[in-house]
Each structure stands twice: as C-alpha cells, then as structure tokens.
Amino acid sequence: MVRPHRIRTTPELLKDLRTLRVGVFCPRDHNGEELIRQLQRIGCQVQAFWPPPSELSEPFEVVFLAVKPETINLDLPWTKGDGGTTLLAVVNYENPTIVDAVLCFGATGVVAEPIRSFGVLSSLILARRLTAQLRQQKRRIEKLESKLLSARQISEAKAILMSSKGVSEHEAYAIIREQAMTKRVAIEDIATAIINANEILTAVGKPRTTA
Amino acid sequence: MANHDPIRVGVLFSKTGVTALIEQSQLSGTMLAISEINSAGGIDGREVVPVYYDPQSNPALHSVLAERLVLTDKVNVIFGCYMSSTRKTVLPVVEKWNRLLFYPTLYEGFEFSNNVIYTGAAPNQNSVQLADFMTTNFGSRMYIVGSNYIYPYESNRTMTELVLQRNGEKVGERYVALGATQEEFDPIIADIKKKKPSFIFSTVVGNSTQYLYKAYAEAGLNAKEMPIASLTTSEAEIREMGAELAAGHYTAAPYFQSLDNEVNAAVLASYRKLLGTDDVTTNMCWEAAYFQVHLYANAFRASGSDEIEALLPHLLGSEFLAPQGRVRIDPTTHHTCLYPRVGRANAKGQFTIVREAKRAVHPDPYLVTYSLGDWTARIDALDV
Numbered sequence: 001m002v003r004p005h006r007i008r009t010t011p012e013l014l015k016d017l018r019t020l021r022v023g024v025f026c027p028r029d030h031n032g033e034e035l036i037r038q039l040q041r042i043g044c045q046v047q048a049f050w051p052p053p054s055e056l057s058e059p060f061e062v063v064f065l066a067v068k069p070e071t072i073n074l075d076l077p078w079t080k081g082d083g084g085t086t087l088l089a090v091v092n093y094e095n096p097t098i099v100d101a102v103l104c105f106g107a108t109g110v111v112a113e114p115i116r117s118f119g120v121l122s123s124l125i126l127a128r129r130l131t132a133q134l135r136q137q138k139r140r141i142e143k144l145e146s147k148l149l150s151a152r153q154i155s156e157a158k159a160i161l162m163s164s165k166g167v168s169e170h171e172a173y174a175i176i177r178e179q180a181m182t183k184r185v186a187i188e189d190i191a192t193a194i195i196n197a198n199e200i201l202t203a204v205g206k207p208r209t210t211a
Numbered sequence: 212m213a214n215h216d217p218i219r220v221g222v223l224f225s226k227t228g229v230t231a232l233i234e235q236s237q238l239s240g241t242m243l244a245i246s247e248i249n250s251a252g253g254i255d256g257r258e259v260v261p262v263y264y265d266p267q268s269n270p271a272l273h274s275v276l277a278e279r280l281v282l283t284d285k286v287n288v289i290f291g292c293y294m295s296s297t298r299k300t301v302l303p304v305v306e307k308w309n310r311l312l313f314y315p316t317l318y319e320g321f322e323f324s325n326n327v328i329y330t331g332a333a334p335n336q337n338s339v340q341l342a343d344f345m346t347t348n349f350g351s352r353m354y355i356v357g358s359n360y361i362y363p364y365e366s367n368r369t370m371t372e373l374v375l376q377r378n379g380e381k382v383g384e385r386y387v388a389l390g391a392t393q394e395e396f397d398p399i400i401a402d403i404k405k406k407k408p409s410f411i412f413s414t415v416v417g418n419s420t421q422y423l424y425k426a427y428a429e430a431g432l433n434a435k436e437m438p439i440a441s442l443t444t445s446e447a448e449i450r451e452m453g454a455e456l457a458a459g460h461y462t463a464a465p466y467f468q469s470l471d472n473e474v475n476a477a478v479l480a481s482y483r484k485l486l487g488t489d490d491v492t493t494n495m496c497w498e499a500a501y502f503q504v505h506l507y508a509n510a511f512r513a514s515g516s517d518e519i520e521a522l523l524p525h526l527l528g529s530e531f532l533a534p535q536g537r538v539r540i541d542p543t544t545h546h547t548c549l550y551p552r553v554g555r556a557n558a559k560g561q562f563t564i565v566r567e568a569k570r571a572v573h574p575d576p577y578l579v580t581y582s583l584g585d586w587t588a589r590i591d592a593l594d595v
Binding site: 017018043 | 321322323324325368372543544575576577578579580
C-alpha cells in the first residue's frame with residue numbers, strides 16, 4: 001500500500017485570488033496581452049496601464065511592472081510604500097542593469113518574457129507570501145527596536161536616580177512609575193525627561209571652559 | 212487544382228498498460244468520428260488518416276511518440292492522453308513544435324496552454340455537482356480512496372473543500388498504486404467498515420477500479436446506505452467488473468450512454484454499424500474523444516488548414532451538437548462548455564440519470580474556492 005499523500009486544505013493565499021486587484025503595467029504587446037489573459041483565467045480583477053503611472057489610482061494588491069530599459073529610470077513613489085502592494089517584475093533582459101532595477105523597485109517576484117501561461121500563478125502566490133512576510137517582519141522589528149530603546153532609557157534613568165538619590169534599583173523604578181501615573185504619561189517619557197534633566201544639570205554644574 | 216492529399220492526424224491512446232481499458236474507448240470514439248468524416252467525403256474531399264501509436268499508459272513513452280508524430284509523421288494535430296501525468300509529458304512537445312493537442316479527459320484543472328484543447332470536464336463541471344448530490348442525499352462524512360498520482364490529490368482537495376463547506380468531515384483518505392490488486396483494497400474496505408462514512412469518494416482510475424467495487428461487495432457493504440461516488444467509474448469500467456458490482460453507486464459526468472436524445476441515438480447507431488455489433492459500450496471519455504474530432508474537422512473546413520495559427524481562430528468559440536448536448540470551446544480557457552450530470556449505476560450496467568444540467572456549464576479551470584450554491588440553480592433533479 002502506498003503511503004497517503006499529506007493532504008492539505010487550500011492555502012489562504014489561493015482563496016482570495018478572485019478578489020485580488022491586479023495592475024499590469026506592461027506594454028500592450030503580445031506579452032502584455034498574454035499576461036493579462038492568464039491573470040483573467042486565474043480570475044483576478046485586472047487593470048492595465050502603460051506607461052506605468054507615478055501614482056496608483058487604485059489600491060492594487062499586486063502590480064506586474066515591466067522592468068525594461070525604458071522604465072528603469074522612472075520614479076515610481078508607490079514602489080517605496082509600506083509593502084502593501086506586491087510587486088512582480090516582468091523582464092526580457094537578465095543583465096546586471098535590469099536585475100539591479102528589479103531589486104531597486106523592491107520586486108518579490110519575477111516573470112520572464114516571452115510570457116508563458118504556466119508559472120504565472122506560482123510566481124504570483126510566492127511573491128504575495130514573501131511580501132506579506134517581509135511586511136510582518138518589518139513591523140515586528142520596528143516594535144522590538146522601540147522596546148529596546150525604551151528599556152535602555154529606563155535603565156539609564158534608574159541609574160541616575162540611584163546615584164543622585166541613593167535609592168535601590170527597585171525604588172528607582174517605583175519613583176519613575178509613580179511619576180508616570182501621576183502625570184499620565186508613558187514610563188519611557190519620564191525616563192527621557194530624567195535623562196534630559198540630568199544632562200542639563202551636569203552641564204550647568206561643570207566649570208566653563210575658557211577659549 | 213484542389214488538394215486531394217490525405218490529412219494525417221496523430222492518435223495517442225493506450226491499448227496496453229494500467230489505463231488501457233478506458234483509453235481504448237477513447238481510441239474507438241476517435242476512430243468513429245474519423246470514419247464518419249471520411250464516409251461523408253472527408254474534409255473538403257481529403258481523407259483523414261490516423262497515425263496511431265500505443266503509448267502503453269507510460270508517461271515517458273507519450274513524449275517520445277508525440278515527438279515522432281510531429282517530426283517523422285509530420286502531423287499538426289494529436290488526439291490523445293488520459294492521465295494528467297501523460298498530458299504533462301506531451302505538453303512540452305506540442306509547445307516546442309507549435310502543434311495542437313486535443314485532450315478528451317476530465318482532469319484536475321489549473322492548466323492552460325495555447326497548444327491544447329481540453330474537451331473533458333474541469334472540476335467545476337463534475338466535482339461540485341457530485342459533492343452537492345452526495346452530501347444532500349447521503350450525508351457529509353466522506354471517505355476518500357484514490358490512485359496515487361496527481362489527479363486524485365487535486366480532485367480530493369476539491370472534494371474535501373466542498374464537503375467541509377457542508378460542515379462535513381473527511382473520515383479517511385487512502386491511496387493505492389496504479390494497477391493495484393484487490394488485496395490492496397481489502398484493508399481499506401475494512402477501515403471503511405469501521406469508520407462508517409456517509410459515502411466513499413473514489414478517484415481510483417484504470418484497471419484497479421473493479422477491485423475496489425469487488426472488495427466493497429465482498430465485504431457485504433450496501434450501496435443504498437454507503438455508496439461509492441466517482442468521477443471516473445464509467446460504463447467501460449462497469450462492463451469489466453460486471454453490472455452487479457457497480458449497481459447503486461454514483462458517477463458524475465457530462466455524458467452517459469443512457470442519454471435519451473436523438474443525437475446520442477444516431478451516434479450510437481453509427482457506432483454499432485462501425486463495430487458490426489449491437490453490443491457496444493460508450494462513456495464520457497469516448498464521447499469527448501468523438502466530438503473533439505468533429506470540432507477539429509469543422510474548423511479545418513473553415514480554415515483550409517490544420518496548422519495551429521489557421522485552425523485556432525475557427526476552433527475557439529466553435530460549437531458542436533454532441534451526444535451530451537451542444538458543446539462549445541471557450542476561447543479564453545480552451546476548455547469546453549459541458550453539461551454536468553449525476554448518474555446511478557443500474558442493473559444493466561448503465562446509468563440512471565438522477566441530476567442533469569439543462570444549460571451548458573462554463574469551464575473554470577482555475578477555480579480554487581467553490582461555492583455549492585452556484586450550480587444547483589442550473590441543474591435539475593430528475594428522480595431519486
């Protein structure tokens with residue numbers, strides 16, 4: 001007997017294909033037409049523009065952008081957004097200039113010309129997942145960075161209180177927290193205020209240097 | 212001067228190997244249409260000559276023979292393939308040489324090639340209807356048995372989704388090798404007996420099909436309580452296993468031999484005449500193999516050539532009054548608008564049709580998420 005194939009339910013990324021708004025920013029030549037037709041077979045909501053617009057008229061979830069000699073120098077601000085749009089590059093050259101442009105536009109997928117219907121679906125799904133993962137990771141990193149910064153500030157503020165007031169670390173933290181509660185601000189803000197005040201007081205206390 | 216040269220077409224259906232039985236019926240459907248075309252004077256006076264090879268149900272051999280048909284026999288068109296695994300090996304050949312493959316088999320969808328015309332059912336033309344019928348009439352605890360290759364995997368995913376939509380569950384899922392013997396089904400049937408599903412969904416294909424039904428019958432299971440539902444068990448498989456074993460089980464397909472209409476009656480008469488016997492068996496794959504040759508011939512008459520660039524514009528969007536009803540090639544997907552039906556096997560080895568679409572259902576080969584409500588309005592209950 002054959003071992004059962006591991007059966008899966010349908011991945012979420014495949015389920016929303018029919019509501020996906022897709023922009024195709026490619027010349028309306030044979031390749032552009034074929035790409036549009038295949039996306040329509042898949043069932044996406046497709047809109048085509050050429051040349052590539054500098055602003056998105058609609059919140060496209062996915063954009064297929066022709067990365068060709070005539071587009072590599074375009075300034076497309078929407079490609080530098082928050083990662084809400086998945087970008088796939090459509091290329092007909094593979095030289096370093098074009099590959100570099102693909103990277104600069106922040107594409108997470110590539111579709112090569114001549115366009116074949118086979119492969120478009122897989123590229124689309126993979127690029128969507130990569131984009132979503134990158135966005136999630138970016139948000140997580142931002143959160144962690146800000147947490148790290150405030151932890152550093154709090155411990156610095158505690159150190160100031162400990163040396164200037166002669167209190168324990170635990171007491172120093174209690175002071176900061178009480179201040180935050182009384183003034184209804186974040187603990188980090190009190191910590192920052194203590195650090196700033198300390199810097200000023202230290203500067204004032206120092207003898208002036210002469211020129 | 213008119214061209215009287217014969218027109219050579221490639222034919223690739225297996226006479227040997229695991230799926231020989233059903234492919235031989237596709238071969239005879241193809242030959243019937245060719246003989247009808249030639250009896251009526253050919254295509255503009257030119258005789259259609261099939262160049263046939265036996266690809267032995269072997270994917271690699273399909274590719275070799277397809278290339279031979281193109282390079283040695285110089286055909287522009289190939290009629291052939293049953294299993295998806297064989298189509299996938301012919302696909303690169305027809306794409307490389309820009310030839311056209313006519314594929315007369317139900318399959319799992321998610322494919323489009325400019326070099327293929329698909330005349331069998333896509334999942335939205337058989338699975339949806341079968342899932343709805345089975346869950347409505349028998350309940351939604353499904354046990355899956357399939358042959359171990361790509362078509363059953365994808366087909367089972369679709370069925371599972373549909374059954375889950377009905378708040379149902381998949382109580383088992385087992386695969387057997389292509390060409391499995393009855394011993395391999397016995398432990399599965401034992402498990403089925405234990406788990407008591409509402410119905411069994413089978414994607415077993417080829418010559419092993421009979422052993423599933425045999426193991427089922429020998430275990431004393433009752434088709435009235437826990438039937439087998441299939442997309443591939445046709446009149447051909449039933450003839451091999453015997454009507455008694457299949458009786459009471461269900462199959463969804465666009466065509467059954469028992470269809471009561473004038474076109475089917477005329478085509479069956481023509482088939483009996485060709486074979487010189489009244490005892491003929493036809494099925495969904497035979498019918499698709501039959502009507503696709505006529506679609507080809509009509510497009511050839513309109514274009515004067517069977518080179519792909521000339522043929523396609525006349526083929527896409529074209530219609531044909533087939534035994535199942537008026538079919539049409541959808542220009543966008545190259546798949547075919549068909550008439551989903553559900554049949555219950557009867558004591559004569561034929562199907563009693565219990566559900567039937569009155570209008571052709573458009574093919575949607577890239578449909579991922581099905582909605583059970585969609586088709587019910589378009590398919591009518593007959594008896595049951």
